[in-house]
Amino acid sequence: MQRTQRLPTSEEAAKSQHHADAAPTTVEAVRAIDAIAPATGTAGQVAEGVWWIRLPVAAGPGHVNVYALQDRDGIVLVDTGTNAPQTLQALTEALRFLKSSCGTVRRVVMTHHHPDHIGLAGWFAEQGAEIVATRGTLAVARRMLHDKTLLRTPEEIDFAVLSGMKDLELAAFIRRPKRRYADAVAMLPNATSVIADGETLQIGRRCWRAIVGNGHAVDHLTLCSNDGLVISGDQILPGMSTNLNVPADHPNLDPIAAWRYTCRRIGERIDDRSICLPGHHTPFTGIAIRSRQMIASQEAVASRLLEHLQRPRTAIDCLAAIYRRTLSLAERTLLFPEAVGYMNHLATRGEVVGLPRGKTIVWQKQRRPRGDAIRRDASQTISRLYNFSSEVDETR
Missing domain, CATH: 3.60.15.10 (Ribonuclease Z/Hydroxyacylglutathione hydrolase-like)
Incomplete structure (x- = not known):
């Protein structure tokens, strides 16, 4: 080669x-x-x-x-x-x-x-x-x-909570073997x-x-x-x-x-x-x-999400807007990481902001800057993506 x-x-x-x-x-x-x-x-x-x-x-x-x-x-x-x-x-x-x-x-x-x-x-x-x-x-x-x-790792559980999983759904997620x-x-x-x-x-x-x-x-x-x-x-x-x-x-x-x-x-x-x-x-x-x-x-999904995020919602709250149907608990467990991807992408574009609520992030359509808002920087986000393989390699 x-x-x-x-x-x-x-x-x-x-x-x-x-x-x-x-x-x-x-x-x-x-x-x-x-x-x-x-x-x-x-x-x-x-x-x-x-x-x-x-x-x-x-x-x-x-x-x-x-x-x-x-x-x-x-x-x-x-x-x-x-x-x-x-x-x-x-x-x-x-x-x-x-x-x-x-x-x-x-x-x-x-x-x-x-x-x-x-x-x-x-x-x-x-x-x-x-x-x-x-x-x-x-x-x-x-x-x-x-x-x-x-068993679910602490990272996986924290990510689920960050995304809006709670109560019985969270308990089932933790209990269900992966x-x-x-x-x-x-x-x-x-x-x-x-x-x-x-x-x-x-x-x-x-x-x-x-x-x-x-x-x-x-x-x-x-x-x-x-x-x-x-x-x-x-x-x-x-x-x-x-x-x-x-x-x-x-x-x-x-x-x-x-x-x-x-x-x-x-x-x-x-x-x-x-x-x-x-x-x-x-x-x-x-x-x-x-x-x-x-x-x-x-982009059609993004438009639906911006309409849905006129008021604060978690990534998991946005699943029905993304897929245009009610999802089963098993489907929600599989698909919520994709919902987070949409939130991160819209935040990178400056169209939504993430608002910390305890260990959870709620997202809302951007109207004016907020002191506690989480906004992604495009170059940093992509740079981390392209450096991810070397980060993973170092963990071996």
Whole structure:
């Protein structure tokens, strides 16, 4: 790999965050490529030397996409699915079809640390495959793999209280065991290869440039080829929104601004004829259009929230306004970190202020400065996002 790294300055990030994205002004279409999703246990070719494999997962859309790339000495697999028997069976069956012409898996490249993308990487490492990921992905995954407790941490409880959780809902949150990361992700080897922003991977005849960003996950990796292919992981998705949560241990982060900044950087590398190979749903063309559609949806949520915040409310009080329906207690537990992300983003833009009320923050639409108001600084917030991977790495 060539070591040609480019990281954003805080000035670039702040400028990017404050620059409003134009919503689509004409009828713009995102078009699925002419391909039918491959059946479980099979691989469908989407370009020369590139195969699409769809694997079952228990949550979300019920599937995850992984991609097999033909290299000179075997297969490079991008993402793996969860560490579950049915996933491993489906993936090994699909790879068996490619073995005679392409060989075995020599390298596994991971887009980010979420279980449906990284779960079987450790299993492939045991078979002799090299593991390649960003520094932040490896650091977060290793930290979470070593956390074997089922109990909520003090940080998680404090974050829930900060967000407005209280009484019986808080008691249920504390009492309910959380899912252990290690139950869905195989242990990673100590020896791994790190890919950084701006570096390249030569795979077969293609050269893939790494764009490392944040928002959905720490140091999320997107790969852009020199002939119009983009493996986007969960950065840009058709048919669903990218989840943009605030982590409990960094409650002030603005994942929406970080996600938008990364989308702009991807847009600099591609045009709308490029084929996007996403982590879920169907490969498509029109990546920039899809990014604008997702931003327009975020802005619609922001407008609803500003109307909702005419009087002070907690982030959890805003869930119904964000999702336009009443959520179950289980859904509220999963989704309140995304509500905090919207609060932080609107605060960064100076449109809302956070008012401390004991250990909780209530948010209100900005009218005039208040001495006790909490207002985010754009450059500091984004700078922390881009430095998060090194912070995590130091905790190992």
